[in-house]
Amino acid sequence: MKIQDIMQKNPITVTEKDSVISAAELMQKNDVGAIPVTDKNGTLKGIITDRDIILRCVSKNLNPQTTLAADIMTKNVLSVCPENSVTESSRIMAKNQIRRLPVCKNRRLVGIVSLGDISRSKLMFAETASAFCDICENKDTNSNHTNF
Secondary structure, eight states, rough: OOOTTTTSSSOBOOOTSSSSHHHHHHHHHTTTTEEEETTTTTEEEEEEEEHHHHHTTTTGGOTTTTSBBBHHOOSSSSOBBBBBBBBHHHHHHHHHSSSSSEETTEEEEEEEEHHHHHHHSTTHHHHHHHHHHHHHHHHHHOOOOOOO
8 A cells, every 4th residue: 555545635734934823723723733844836844743832932932923934843854755655654654753754746745644544544553553652662762853
């Protein structure tokens, strides 16, 4: 099974110049824990998670209305192609302890896949269980890694 078969197509996005409050409002409105950051052409630039908002904005007493998405986003985000297998994508998520994975074609964002999406795919129960275990395992408590 391929990622394109289970990914969420046309995800909600923000640009680097959007405010953190705009990203947070979109996340709340769409009931998502992360939002990709793209340029005007749809090229993936980063991702903002609810955790990024707390740790990189609120806890540092930055104003979410004036702080830009570019200031708190995770850059150099891992992504997969729509043709990648669900199994391989699940392994990437587990290895890197991430919960969401942008899907790009020619560097342009075309979707996003989450552990929830993988868990709902009929043939992936064992892969999902393994990925959940790997992601939940706390390998380095001092890590600055964001589990988006």
